[in-house]
Amino acid sequence: MTTTFAATMASIAEKFKSAVLADSDGVADACIRVEREELLGLATELAAKGFDQLEMVTAVDYRDRIGLIYRLVSATLSASLVVRCDLPAEQPRVVSLAGIWPAADSQEREVLDLFGVAFDGHPCPKRIFLPDDFCGHPLRKDFESPTLIRRPDLI
C-alpha cells in the first residue's frame, strides 16, 4: 500500500460528511468523531484502507450521552487511530462491527454488559462478565442496586 496516513485521513474527511478530525489527546495519531449513521460505512472504509486491527472497544458515560471509543491500528500505514461515536444516554443503540473486525465480538459484549449499549447485528448479544439474570449496567453512573454497600467515607 503506497497511500500515506495523511492522504487516507483526507480522503475519509472528504467521503464522510459527519466525520470530523478531533484532538486525540496524544493517545493515537488521529481521532475521528462520527455520527452513528455513518459508523458502519466509515469502519468498512477504514478496514479497506489498511486499519486491520481493532485494539479496543470501550465506552464512557457522560450522563447526557454515552461515548463509544474504538481504537484501531494499521501495520501497513504505521498509524493508530481513535474513532469516537456519541450515543444518546436513553437506550443507546449502534451497529455492531464484529463482521468487520472479529475482535469487536467480545469487546462489544463487554460494553453491552457494563454500559447497556445494544449492538445491532452482533452474533451473540448477551452479557459476558455478569450473570445473565443481573439487573442494570454497573459502569453507568446512575447504577443502583440493593446489594451495593457504599463506603461510609464516600457518602
Add this chain to the structure above:
Amino acid sequence: MASLGKTDSASDSALGYSTLESGVGNVILTSADALLGWSRGQSLWAFPMGTACCAMELIAASFSKFDFDRLGVFPRQGPRHTDVMIVAGTITEKMKPVVIRLYEQMAEPKWVIAMGNCAISGGIFYYDTYSVVRGVDQFLPVDVYIAGCPPRPESLQDGIVQLRNLVRAESVSPGVRYRRRTEIPLRTAPAPTTPAPAEPASAAPASAPSKDPA
C-alpha cells in the same frame, strides 16, 4: 493467624464438637472416634478453590519451601478425591453456583477453609461492589477462617493444624456432623439480583452477615 469457625464452647458441645470430653456416645464409638479422627486429620486432601491472588500463596504453600505434604495435605484437582475445600480468593456472584456445585461433589466428611479476607467477608471488595459475594460463609459451612490479604503460607499451615484439631474432636455418631452441615441451607440456584428501588442504598441485604470487613 487462623481461627476456628466456632469459638463459643457452649455451642460447640451442642454441635457435638466436644463429644469425647462430654462423654456422649459409648465406649466403642469413642474408640472409633479417636481412631477415625486421628487418621482423617493426618491426611486432609485439599481441593484448591483458588480464584484470585490468594491462590498464589496456596500454590506456594504446597511447593517444596513450605511443603504441605508433611502435614498430609495433597492438593487434588478433583473434588471427589478431597476432604477439605480451601477457598482462596474472591468469589463472585457468577462463580458462586460453581463453588456450590464443586462443594456438593465432595464426599462426606468434608470441611471448608476460608483463606484470605475476600473469602471471609469480601475483603477489599466489601464496599461499592456489584459482583462480589461478601464471604464464602454465606453459602458454605466454613470451619476455619484464615485472615490476611493474602495470608502467608505459614498461616495456611496453621489453619490446617487447627482444622486437624477440629477433625479429631468430631464424632462418627450419626447426626452430629449432619446437624452442623444443615445449619446453613445450601442454595443451588443463584440469588435473584432484582433491585428494589425503594430500599436505601446503604442497607445490607438480608442475607449478609452483620460484620465488618476484615
